[in-house]
Amino acid sequence: MFKRFLYIILILLIIGCGLGLRFIGNYPIESVFIEGELSLPERSLLQEKIRKDFKAGIFDVDLFDKINNIGKHFNWVYSIEVRRDWPNSLVLKVEKILPVAKWNNGKYLSSQAKVIDSVLDYDDLPGFNVTSSSPIKSMQVYRDLAGKLQHNNLNIVELTEDAYGEWSVIVSNGLVVRLGSDGLSRSLRRSILAYSGLAPKVRSNIEYIDARYSGGVVLKVLSDSEMPNYFGFVVND
Numbered sequence: 001m002f003k004r005f006l007y008i009i010l011i012l013l014i015i016g017c018g019l020g021l022r023f024i025g026n027y028p029i030e031s032v033f034i035e036g037e038l039s040l041p042e043r044s045l046l047q048e049k050i051r052k053d054f055k056a057g058i059f060d061v062d063l064f065d066k067i068n069n070i071g072k073h074f075n076w077v078y079s080i081e082v083r084r085d086w087p088n089s090l091v092l093k094v095e096k097i098l099p100v101a102k103w104n105n106g107k108y109l110s111s112q113a114k115v116i117d118s119v120l121d122y123d124d125l126p127g128f129n130v131t132s133s134s135p136i137k138s139m140q141v142y143r144d145l146a147g148k149l150q151h152n153n154l155n156i157v158e159l160t161e162d163a164y165g166e167w168s169v170i171v172s173n174g175l176v177v178r179l180g181s182d183g184l185s186r187s188l189r190r191s192i193l194a195y196s197g198l199a200p201k202v203r204s205n206i207e208y209i210d211a212r213y214s215g216g217v218v219l220k221v222l223s224d225s226e227m228p229n230y231f232g233f234v235v236n237d
Helices: 002-024 040-053 063-071 135-152 184-196
Strands: 031-035 077-085 089-096 099-103 107-110 127-130 156-161 167-171 176-180 206-210 216-221 230-233
Touching: 031 040, 040 063, 063 077, 063 089, 099 135, 107 135, 127 135, 135 156, 135 167, 135 184, 176 184, 184 206, 184 216
Parallel strands: 031 089, 099 127, 127 156, 176 206
Antiparallel strands: 077 089, 099 107, 156 167, 167 176, 206 216, 216 230
């Protein structure tokens, strides 16, 4: 009985000493080091936010929550891993969300169709000018159409939805294709088939392709061209 009592006392002493050491050694965090593939402006913004709004001790139980709350102020931050560096420093490994397309009003879209900000300009990304469809819907449209262009070594430079819900694209060779509101993939495929069948001299005079017809497309030539407009009827597409 006495040994059991001594055992309990010993455990309590160990716990008390541990808590005491933790309290005494809970130094205020003075330095935060950031790792990850961030640009200098992104790193500076994150460091400034931490400097202004983050106060904690090295042993605080809510330390990780505090750091992640800081990260939530930047919608390009995907995750932050936190590592304590004794006695008063933290090392943060930051993973950011990379944009895959430009969105309305200077925003960007991630591959998960999340609208994000960026302190950098990604001019080489395709642009989405969308009136009413959601980012998820727009990304689905883009992926469907982009897949139809891969075999022709073409990419989408700009994807547009107007106020009537009709879509159009500008592809990497400068061709404009008006697709309509339904059957977009089929309309694009018809357009590429009709366009590919033209002589190179004729292609260079095409202003846009109007594919908003059932089974056919209209190839509109430049206004100053002497060539006639073309109507293509596509079968077995």
